[in-house]
Every structure is written in C-alpha cells, then in structure tokens.
C-alpha cells in the first residue's frame with residue numbers, strides 16, 4: 001500500500017533503530033517499533049525528575065509564565081477594547097481591588113483580554129481558544145465581579161448556570177471560583193452533586209446556590225424543581241462536547257427549559273466545528289465571536305507520531321520508555337475504550353509502574369480519588385479514556401501518549417492539550433499501526449495546521465473524506481487484544497473490572 005511505502009521511507013530517513021517485539025534490531029518493516037528520539041534529550045532517573053517537578057509546582061507566583069499571544073480575530077458589533085492588564089479592570093469596570101489582588105497571574109491571556117470586557121459589557125460570547133489558555137478565568141472573573149457587586153439584586157434563585165461535560169471539570173470550575181473569591185464572597189457557588197440533586201428534588205425550597213455548576217445528565221433531572229427565575233448568565237464550557245450525541249438530548253432540553261430567561265450566553269471551547277458555531281450563533285443575540293488559533297492544537301505541545309507496527313509494538317514501546325527513564329511523570333495515556341484502558345492498566349501494574357486508571361465505569365468516589373492522587377503526584381502514569389480529555393488542568397503533565405489514535409481532530413486536540421498548558425512546554429506522542437491508515441491522516445492534518453514540522457511522507461497522505469470521518473467518530477478501529485497475561489489472571493482482572501462497573505450502576509449517577 002502506498003501509505004506504508006511512504007511511511008517506511010520516512011521512518012528510514014529518521015535514522016532510528018528498529019526493534020522486534022523481542023527487543024532485537026531488525027530490518028523488517030512489520031512489527032517494528034522505533035525509539036522515540038525526542039525523549040532521548042534527557043534521561044534523568046524518574047525519582048529525580050519527580051522531585052524536580054514537585055519543586056517546580058511550588059515555585060513562587062512570579063515564575064508563572066506569560067502565555068504568548070497567537071493569531072486571533074474578534075468580530076461583532078462594537079467590539080470592546082481588549083484588556084491590557086488585570087489592573088485595568090479596576091479603572092475601566094470598577095472591579096474591586098480585592099478581587100483583582102487574588103489573581104495570581106502577571107497578565108491576562110489573549111482569551112481573557114478579549115472575553116472579559118465583552119462579558120462585563122453584557123455581550124453574548126462565542127469563543128474558541130487553545131487548550132490551556134485560561135478560558136475558565138475568562139468567564140469566572142467577570143461573573144464573580146458581577147455577582148459580588150450585587151448587580152443581581154438579592155433574589156434566591158440561580159443567577160449563573162455553568163454546564164460542563166464531566167464531574168471532574170465541574171469540580172475544577174468550583175475551585176476557580178473558590179480561589180478568586182475566598183473569604184470575601186457574597187454569593188454561593190455549588191456543584192450539582194448527587195447529594196445536592198437529592199436535596200433539591202426532595203426538600204421544598206432547598207437552594208442550589210447563586211452559581212450552579214452541572215453536567216447535563218444530572219441537571220436535566222432537576223430542571224423542574226430548580227429556580228431559574230433570576231438567571232442572568234449561561235455558560236457552556238466545552239460547548240461542542242455538550243452538543244455531541246452523548247449530551248445533545250439533555251443539552252437541548254436544558255436550553256429549551258431556559259429559553260427566554262437567560263440574559264447572557266457564553267459558549268467556549270478549544271474546538272468549535274462550523275456546525276456548532278452556526279447552532280450557537282442562532283441561540284445568541286449580537287454576539288462577540290472570538291477566534292484564537294481556531295482548530296489548532298496548543299503551540300506549546302511538541303507533537304510526534306510513532307509507527308508501532310502492531311498492538312504488541314505499542315506495549316513494547318511503553319516498556320522501552322519505562323526502561324530508559326523516558327516516561328517522565330506525570331504522564332497521561334489515552335485509549336479508545338474502557339476495556340482497553342483496563343487491560344493496559346493491568347499490564348503496567350504487573351510491571352510495577354506507579355499507575356492508575358480513570359474512565360466512565362469507575363465510581364464517582366474512585367474518580368475523585370484518582371484525580372487527587374494524580375494531582376498530588378502519588379500516581380505517576382494515569383491511563384484514561386476520553387472522559388479525561390476535556391478541560392482537565394493538572395499542573396505540569398509532561399507527556400500525553402495516544403496509545404490509540406483518537407477518533408476525531410477535536411478528540412486529538414483536547415487529549416494532547418492536557419500538556420503544554422499555561423505557556424509551559426509539553427510533549428505528545430501518538431502511536432499508530434496499519435489499522436490506523438485513515439485516522440492517522442486526521443492527526444497529521446492537525447499537526448500541519450498547528451505549524452508542526454511534518455515529515456515528507458506525512459505531507460503526501462491527503463485528507464480523510466467526510467464519510468470516513470463520520471464513520472471513524474461513530475465506530476472506533478477494531479484492535480487486537482492488549483493483554484499478554486495468562487488466561488486465568490486475565491479472567492480474574494476482567495471480573496474485578498466488571499465488579500467496578502456494577503458498583504457504578506448502583507452507586508453512581
């Protein structure tokens with residue numbers, strides 16, 4: 001096949017050694033894995049690197065990097081002047097000195113600079129800006145100011161509703177509000193947890209807070225009992241995800257329920273396909289459309305494609321990286337299904353790696369605990385499905401590995417966007433095999449769009465047609481089993497994983 005002829009020419013030019021599954025060098029093009037050259041720039045032992053990372057996390061605020069500005073376009077009527085400094089908020093918008101003093105960053109990021117004045121001027125906002133560019137603060141800050149100033153009056157209902165696709169992201173948005181308003185808040189921010197849902201649905205008059213952060217699946221069950229009479233701001237964070245088939249029915253119900261009540265709509269994401277843009281613009285009034293490097297991966301992520309030959313080659317590559325100390329923690333590894341994530345988890349646990357796994361079949365408590373442990377650096381390698389691809393901000397993730405090629409450009413951009421955040425540098429590696437002949441084109445295209453250096457064979461791949469793109473989104477590539485474990489142990493692991501799943505159906509939402 002032409003693709004593999006191109007590929008083999010490209011990889012040979014790489015001047016990299018090739019290995020069989022057994023670790024012996026070979027000439028053969030099949031079943032090969034090539035060393036990941038850019039990892040070889042540092043080979044510090046993992047423990048030492050970890051200590052450095054912890055030290056870096058506790059650096060004083062003055063070391064916070066300024067996120068560089070990128071190509072942007074803001075359109076709409078009467079586009080407000082961008083914000084130059086956070087201090088401008090005091091003179092231009094009478095934001096309190098105490099609120100501004102809690103911002104720990106030296107300057108607003110580009111999206112903050114463009115969106116904050118728009119929100120404070122009461123405009124609807126449709127914004128696309130790269131992963132890790134500070135979109136959360138871009139809406140949390142102005143909403144906190146408006147609520148603190150008491151411009152809402154003293155009614156009891158929900159004044160701001162923030163919709164997000166995952167519970168982890170909901171918790172993160174709550175933290176952003178808490179950091180900004182700690183000790184001085186005149187309003188209450190709540191996540192619609194299982195217990196809050198139970199309270200508002202069973203106790204007459206139970207309050208859901210001034211700001212409610214919710215996932216669509218849970219919110220839709222509480223719509224009838226929540227008081228949206230004073231709603232002023234509706235934020236859809238990861239807006240495109242909230243309109244994809246997994247959430248669209250609930251998101252539609254929520255928007256229909258709120259029709260006519262919401263005063264300001266703010267939709268954000270790092271990826272806004274044109275269909276979602278059209279849909280969003282139809283829901284808005286005289287919006288500001290802010291596009292910062294739309295459809296591109298964050299410029300701070302060094303992207304790399306690695307031909308792994310076969311499924312066994314991928315596992316070998318991971319083991320090789322572990323051996324050489326190239327798997328510098330914290331690391332995220334994405335797989336296409338829960339079953340595969342569990343299988344890789346059992347392989348790496350068996351290898352003695354400090355690893356955990358997060359996906360939709362783990363209970364809410366387990367998910368919370370895993371994220372906490374990963375944030376505290378108690379877990380070094382976190383295996384995940386796309387449930388962890390959106391919005392999650394873990395300080396200093398060094399490396400994202402796409403063990404399985406993602407099924408869309410959006411999934412790829414969000415997955416690799418877990419590294420290279422807030423102006424820091426990160427690395428992303430995508431393994432592919434001959435099963436990925438179409439999906440790898442999507443990755444190459446994003447690499448080209450993001451200005452990455454691409455090898456000669458990549459430039460000849462062409463694009464995926466629309467039909468194939470749709471098929472890929474709907475149905476993941478069928479792959480060989482990951483597990484190398486004896487049948488008996490494999491069955492034991494699978495039954496333990498199933499128990500986790502059963503626990504989910506009774507304990508989780």
Ligand SMILES: Nc1ncnc2c1ncn2[C@@H]1O[C@H](COP(=O)(O)OP(=O)(O)OP(=O)(O)O)[C@@H](O)[C@H]1O
Pocket residue numbers: 064065066067105106107108109112129130131132133134135136137269270390391392393417421422
């Ligand atoms: N002005 C700023 N300067 C430097 N860092 C900032 C600034 N504002 C926010 N950050 C930090 O940048 C990181 C990424 O922010 P945030 O999670 O809001 O990104 P995002 O654009 O929403 O990303 P994603 O698209 O992945 O959800 C956070 O750790 C945040 O604290």
